[in-house]
Amino acid sequence: MKILMRGNEAMAEAAIRAGCRCYFCYPITPQGELVEYMARHLPRHGGVFLQAESEVAAINMVYGAAAAGVRTMTSSSSPGISLKMEGISYLAGARLPAVIVNVMRAGPGLGNIAPAQGDYFQATKGGGHGDYRLIVLAPSTAQEAAELVMLAFDLSDRYRVPAMVLADGMLGQMMEPVELPEPIPPEKIPEKPWALTGAKGRSPNVVSSFDLDPYRFREVLRALWQTYREIERNEVRWEEYQVEDAELLLVAYGTMGRICRTVVRKARKEGLRVGLFRPITLWPFPYEPLRKLAEKIPVLLTVELSAGQMWEDVRLAVEGRAKTPFYGELGGVVPTPDEILSEVKKHVRD
Amino acid sequence: METGVIFAGFGGQGILLAGKILARAAMEKGFEVTWLPSYGPEMRGGTANCTVVIADEPVGSPIVDSPYVLVAMNGPSFARFLPRVARGGTVIANSSLISERKERPDVRVVWAPMNEIAQELGEPRCANMVGLGAAVKALGILPLEAVISAMEEELGARGREKLVEVNRQALLRGYALA
Amino acid sequence: MSVTEVKVPAGYVPVYTKPKSLSEARFTYCPGCHHGIITRLVAEAIDELGIQERTVGIAPVGCAVFLSDFFRCDFVQAAHGRACAVATGIKRANPDLIVFSYQGDGDLAAIGTAETVHAANRGENITVIFVNNQIYGMTGGEMAPTTLPGMRTVTTPEGRDVRTTGYPLRMSEMLAQLDGPSYITRQAVFDVRHVQMAKKAIIKAFKNQIEGKGFSLVEIVAACPTNLRVSPVEGNKWVVEQALKYFPLGDLKVRD
Numbered sequence: 001m002k003i004l005m006r007g008n009e010a011m012a013e014a015a016i017r018a019g020c021r022c023y024f025c026y027p028i029t030p031q032g033e034l035v036e037y038m039a040r041h042l043p044r045h046g047g048v049f050l051q052a053e054s055e056v057a058a059i060n061m062v063y064g065a066a067a068a069g070v071r072t073m074t075s076s077s078s079p080g081i082s083l084k085m086e087g088i089s090y091l092a093g094a095r096l097p098a099v100i101v102n103v104m105r106a107g108p109g110l111g112n113i114a115p116a117q118g119d120y121f122q123a124t125k126g127g128g129h130g131d132y133r134l135i136v137l138a139p140s141t142a143q144e145a146a147e148l149v150m151l152a153f154d155l156s157d158r159y160r161v162p163a164m165v166l167a168d169g170m171l172g173q174m175m176e177p178v179e180l181p182e183p184i185p186p187e188k189i190p191e192k193p194w195a196l197t198g199a200k201g202r203s204p205n206v207v208s209s210f211d212l213d214p215y216r217f218r219e220v221l222r223a224l225w226q227t228y229r230e231i232e233r234n235e236v237r238w239e240e241y242q243v244e245d246a247e248l249l250l251v252a253y254g255t256m257g258r259i260c261r262t263v264v265r266k267a268r269k270e271g272l273r274v275g276l277f278r279p280i281t282l283w284p285f286p287y288e289p290l291r292k293l294a295e296k297i298p299v300l301l302t303v304e305l306s307a308g309q310m311w312e313d314v315r316l317a318v319e320g321r322a323k324t325p326f327y328g329e330l331g332g333v334v335p336t337p338d339e340i341l342s343e344v345k346k347h348v349r350d
Numbered sequence: 351m352e353t354g355v356i357f358a359g360f361g362g363q364g365i366l367l368a369g370k371i372l373a374r375a376a377m378e379k380g381f382e383v384t385w386l387p388s389y390g391p392e393m394r395g396g397t398a399n400c401t402v403v404i405a406d407e408p409v410g411s412p413i414v415d416s417p418y419v420l421v422a423m424n425g426p427s428f429a430r431f432l433p434r435v436a437r438g439g440t441v442i443a444n445s446s447l448i449s450e451r452k453e454r455p456d457v458r459v460v461w462a463p464m465n466e467i468a469q470e471l472g473e474p475r476c477a478n479m480v481g482l483g484a485a486v487k488a489l490g491i492l493p494l495e496a497v498i499s500a501m502e503e504e505l506g507a508r509g510r511e512k513l514v515e516v517n518r519q520a521l522l523r524g525y526a527l528a
Numbered sequence: 529m530s531v532t533e534v535k536v537p538a539g540y541v542p543v544y545t546k547p548k549s550l551s552e553a554r555f556t557y558c559p560g561c562h563h564g565i566i567t568r569l570v571a572e573a574i575d576e577l578g579i580q581e582r583t584v585g586i587a588p589v590g591c592a593v594f595l596s597d598f599f600r601c602d603f604v605q606a607a608h609g610r611a612c613a614v615a616t617g618i619k620r621a622n623p624d625l626i627v628f629s630y631q632g633d634g635d636l637a638a639i640g641t642a643e644t645v646h647a648a649n650r651g652e653n654i655t656v657i658f659v660n661n662q663i664y665g666m667t668g669g670e671m672a673p674t675t676l677p678g679m680r681t682v683t684t685p686e687g688r689d690v691r692t693t694g695y696p697l698r699m700s701e702m703l704a705q706l707d708g709p710s711y712i713t714r715q716a717v718f719d720v721r722h723v724q725m726a727k728k729a730i731i732k733a734f735k736n737q738i739e740g741k742g743f744s745l746v747e748i749v750a751a752c753p754t755n756l757r758v759s760p761v762e763g764n765k766w767v768v769e770q771a772l773k774y775f776p777l778g779d780l781k782v783r784d
Contacts, residue, residue: 004370004373004374004377004383004385021621022617022620022621024617029389048620048621052613052646053643053645053646056613056642057613057642057643057646060606060607060613060614060617061613061617061620062617063604063610063613063614063617064604064614064617064618065617067584067614067618068584068621068622069621069622070621070622072617072621086607087610090606094605141408169389170386173386173387173389174385174386174412175370175373175384175385175386176383176409177377177382177383196603196604197602197622198581198583198584198602198624198625199581199600199601199602200581200582201581204596204599204602205603206603206604206605207605208587208596208603208605210593258408258409258410258411259410260410262352262409262410263410265410336415337410338415
């Protein structure tokens, strides 16, 4: 049965269905509905909802709950995510699974509450300190937002790597029909023998990212990076749309991805052979599939709600095999399909 | 087919609800649909608007530059959105609250005394349903019955079953106007 | 680290042994540092209450950063100042666990002030051990929020000037004003009598948690002879003659 839901609400409900039982937050627009939904619904499922005194506290509560072995999540929007970065680095270092939702708004600084994609670097290239990665999933519809939140919990548990769902204000605020995924039965959630449950009948468990011995710590990080390589092999996800005969390939994710779908349809109606490549995992980024397409499509036009962040990964994938122009909007302005189409026309037959 | 409707007015006029009911009706009828509010620090008495896109293919952008139908429930929204309405489109304008009656030669403007009708029905808060009823007629892609049942479900979900009948009347009155 | 084995001659009855909750690892605290006594007292309290198998400790950033090595119970390392938020997460996720944090003055009263105040104000059912030695020991003797006026540190080489760096923060007095906490007390360990009193307080703070009474904090005014550049004995004297003037001992809040 389809129900009309905001992206924010769909993500909250999906988290509950994924077995999230501890949610910690601090209010910020435009993800307020996610917080409100959790406040109303999570306690009814026996879960913990707690509004923390800050984003910093909220992510550290997530750290504690994750260490205790439960599925846990926090959500925020760009400025709040900046504050969470300390805790995210600790989660990554201590190999704790957790889900972080970023409903992006325009920055830097206080910026505004309109949709933007300026946190791509922060999400995929670090953000917090140290040598780590996050699994980063970018939904483009409320439906996909729900599905990717559930996937984020699964991947995070499987690899013991924190996962971020990177949405934006438009996706969070917008209502769409959603067919909610079935709840995950508690017995399907993986056992966590490393969790802090009290050292009864076993030796003590320690959750830590601390090791003063560089050689020993190097081994810890080598294991971590082996896991990252495994994720890169197994978990790359993307969507291709009308790429077979394309002369120009739009590359866009999230909200821009769905808008570019419309651009492809409009372009095709005008006889322009345009396709779309939409990364779903921003990390691991789909370098290989994009590289293959760049071997036969001469122009890859990246479109983002930023000054060009994913664009760098597109160019890394393409490595000069095709032209890689860029079109972006700044400050929370969302380009219309027609505006993007006229940009397409500049490149499609020149 | 992809068509956009903008509902605009004061906060507190039930703008977002009117849009949501339309979106829900379209969903029930099997259309692809998006509903996008203007979000932010908007309080009662401020401006509010939302955009509904109804299509038979997945909706790309939920933002609409040129709506096919505009429901303008107050003067400032009428002035702001009239220039953006698509050629050949329709504006449902609340004549109860709009004093400056601008027109456009390429757009049909339906003047609807939404507040007066709501007063007549004995429920001032149902002016938005008058506007929605007229919009449904102007759109011409959904039967009014679908919108009425979406309204019933919406109000039922909010525990406002008592208001269903008066809102149904308001939808009918609006539908007859356009 | 290997511990030299001491052969116990026949006929000797051991009267002072290592608490069961402590591991074989040697403490990394400096000679004369009060941390060693306090860490041991926490372990003794855990032993006496029989809660080792359901206790989770939270190690701070600071001189107690190696705490997880010393204890024989589950442990988590927290980011600097965030121990009370981490404790909140653990306790809320699994209320059957006994959760304690062990924090210094920089951790609890500077970078972690917000986390501490709000956990206390929520009445989180956790136990906080707060070691106030008026200095940042681990990083090399910088000014702490609790550094006394006129006290020389590496970042107040002329002595702490209250006109530019403020006054020693009396965290326990602040927290005692809140409705949330159950038990706030200030203790010391400079002599045997006070060690015994501090131990009683720590046991009470854990007992409160077992009984679901809510937030308990035991502040311990401690000496850091290394950074005071004095002998251990003079460190004890420093506590009595200097520190206690600003941080008087006693219970600040007891809710029964």
